[in-house]
């Protein structure tokens with residue numbers, strides 16, 4: 571049984587059963603679930619056995635309706651941003667007009683328009699990159715779809731959930747001490763249903779619900795998660811959440827063998843926070859929309875501050891830090907230092 575290469579999938583029929591030939595089960599996109607190795611194996615075994623027998627898939631994998639693939643491949647969550655998203659984000663952040671950008675890049679307004687609309691032209695992309703302070707090689711690789719982060723195999727005490735919200739998907743996470751099984755949740759995504767499944771399966775006690783920021787896609791199911799677990803909600807003092815408590819910058823919470831430190835990486839929102847977690851097999855930065863694999867969050871409040879905070883507070887962490895973003899796949903700081911166009915310009 572392999573967990574990394576999707577070749578085929580089983581579609582849910584939305585009624586707890588499967589449609590199509592049920593030969594292999596893969597976790598894909600909307601319902602990605604990762605947990606401890608033993609839990610993951612149990613989950614996959616159960617899903618494969620049920621699919622092979624024509625039976626219903628596990629509820630947490632099959633309740634998203636028709637068209638959902640299930641299995642265990644969290645590495646195939648699509649990148650959050652395409653090359654044109656990166657160009658548009660950087661241009662907005664630097665407040666450059668189309669005319670100014672085209673003139674300084676030495677390309678025609680028509681060529682810039684096509685690029686911004688998603689028609690990849692490598693020469694044009696390389697021309698605008700330095701004007702937008704983007705890495706040209708990295709932007710070109712994104713345009714050619716030549717890069718995707720190497721898969722990160724989760725350690726014990728870590729789970730990712732990827733749920734659909736409007737036309738995108740959003741990530742939420744669980745982290746726990748494997749010995750005491752006390753856990754912290756980070757955001758809820760669109761629904762906490764798969765998270766509740768993992769909490770039950772792993773027999774976890776959820777002490778905290780930490781919010782990276784309070785945008786709707788990240789907190790949509792907070793009330794339900796709190797009602798089901800009794801967790802206390804915490805968000806930044808710069809971005810209070812109704813019914814929750816607040817933390818300051820550089821505050822550390824302890825959860826048995828784990829330490830959770832709050833890094834204020836604002837810019838996308840006023841109190842956007844990256845949680846640096848130590849005590850797992852690798853350092854973990856749950857960063858919300860501060861940055862993504864090969865991109866960063868839009869600077870809705872301040873692009874310059876989002877960029878500066880990322881550089882000063884995330885890019886100074888150890889290279890093997892796993893970056894767990896609010897959208898898109900897991901990555902590592904070492905990979906982002908080489909491949910993220912925003913931080914290689």
Ligand SMILES: [Fe+2]
Pocket residue numbers: 783785838859
């Ligand atoms: Fe956001």
